[in-house]
Amino acid sequence: MQWFGKGSGNIEDRRGMSGGTVLGGGLGIIVVVLGLIFGTDLTGVVNQLPLNTGSQTEVKPTDPTDAQGKFVDGVLESTNQVWEKQFQKMGKTYEEPILVLFEGSVQSACGNASAAVGPFYCPADHKVYIDLSFYNELKDRFGAAGDFAQAYVIAHEVGHHVQNLLGISDKMDKYRRQLSEKEYNKLSVKLELQADFLAGLWAHDAQNLKDFKLEDGDIEEALNAANAIGDDKLQKQAQGEVVPDAFTHGTSAQRMQWFRKGFETGDIKQGDTFNFEQL
Numbered sequence: 001m002q003w004f005g006k007g008s009g010n011i012e013d014r015r016g017m018s019g020g021t022v023l024g025g026g027l028g029i030i031v032v033v034l035g036l037i038f039g040t041d042l043t044g045v046v047n048q049l050p051l052n053t054g055s056q057t058e059v060k061p062t063d064p065t066d067a068q069g070k071f072v073d074g075v076l077e078s079t080n081q082v083w084e085k086q087f088q089k090m091g092k093t094y095e096e097p098i099l100v101l102f103e104g105s106v107q108s109a110c111g112n113a114s115a116a117v118g119p120f121y122c123p124a125d126h127k128v129y130i131d132l133s134f135y136n137e138l139k140d141r142f143g144a145a146g147d148f149a150q151a152y153v154i155a156h157e158v159g160h161h162v163q164n165l166l167g168i169s170d171k172m173d174k175y176r177r178q179l180s181e182k183e184y185n186k187l188s189v190k191l192e193l194q195a196d197f198l199a200g201l202w203a204h205d206a207q208n209l210k211d212f213k214l215e216d217g218d219i220e221e222a223l224n225a226a227n228a229i230g231d232d233k234l235q236k237q238a239q240g241e242v243v244p245d246a247f248t249h250g251t252s253a254q255r256m257q258w259f260r261k262g263f264e265t266g267d268i269k270q271g272d273t274f275n276f277e278q279l
């Protein structure tokens with residue numbers, strides 16, 4: 001893909017800062033590692049943990065000057081433009097998320113997180129967190145190379161932000177307390193597949209932005225990434241067997257299917273991966 005437009009103005013660059021923490025002395029809350037790889041869903045953890053209020057000073061958003069930082073910034077701005085229009089259509093106002101670049105570990109309103117959890121979205125502070133070294137892992141360990149695989153990661157996390165703004169994350173929280181782990185995992189899969197759908201929808205709509213250009217092979221790169229990080233594939237690699245009850249993100253086939261559905265339809269109404277009323 002190519003982005004010819006301006007940056008988002010919403011990048012909080014905490015790279016090079018120790019622990020991604022601006023001021024020390026806060027409550028050190030360790031976020032349980034819920035997933036192996038990006039999409040780690042901190043929804044639900046939020047309401048169970050006290051917030052680190054008072055221990056964190058905002059880092060002023062800056063415009064990254066390095067190539068990778070600029071790329072992420074451009075992707076983020078394209079998601080802003082896409083979702084602003086989509087929210088307008090729904091009669092709502094889109095609130096832009098902040099994207100935090102960090103190295104090693106980071107403090108969020110959802111607790112402290114190590115880069116090992118992969119990129120994540122924290123519903124409590126409306127921020128997406130990413131250590132860019134994850135992109136090396138995506139390429140080398142999971143065989144998902146390409147700029148659009150990287151863009152898909154951002155679009156997926158922004159998808160969680162959209163879910164948060166639409167109140168879907170709150171509903172998840174409510175059910176989290178009522179369901180067994182096995183049942184909740186099923187719900188988690190639906191949330192994650194919807195984030196994949198929303199990423200596909202972004203790719204669909206971004207093509208209409210004047211500063212965005214989709215290139216040959218881009219969609220294949222995103223689908224390849226979705227395929228590489230399906231629960232069945234990851235479980236097979238890690239433990240040699242597949243345990244469907246422990247799925248939290250969906251199979252490779254499901255992840256590809258929902259991304260593709262968002263991309264092909266461009267219709268947010270097609271993205272109902274779950275029906276809360278039926279639970």
Ligand SMILES: [Zn+2]
Nearest residue numbers: 039040192195
């Ligand atoms: Zn996710």
